[in-house]
């Protein structure tokens with residue numbers, strides 16, 4: 088057994104009238120996240136947690152936001168590529184714990200669909216994918232619905 092922990096953080100700005108993707112699914116919202124890819128803050132935080140645990144640098148190193156190849160890309164594809172990268176180093180995912188900070192809409196109704204999507208991308212049971220959600224109590228840019236943030240921690244085993 089060769090256990091490794093990793094963590095990742097991601098932030099995206101929010102704007103009105105663009106789609107919002109979190110945890111691999113689209114969520115109905117007044118605001119969407121701005122980014123070079125589909126700006127899925129949770130999948131990006133998970134990518135960085137996995138890369139960190141395998142000591143493979145960070146998401147920006149592998150998928151440059153200057154590269155037109157990744158313009159508007161579905162972040163599920165990025166996470167799949169990250170899983171391949173950690174597998175080439177002999178690792179597999181044991182579990183994920185994560186938190187999304189978003190003032191609105193409420194994410195709890197969407198969490199089971201996110202868990203299913205992420206579990207299948209990581210090739211693990213849904214029970215091994217924890218997703219928590221919290222608001223920012225109307226404080227600062229997150230509380231004013233100007234930005235969204237996600238934290239993810241993971242355990243890998245070789």
Ligand code: MG
Pocket residue numbers: 097098099122126127128131
């Ligand atoms: Mg990002």
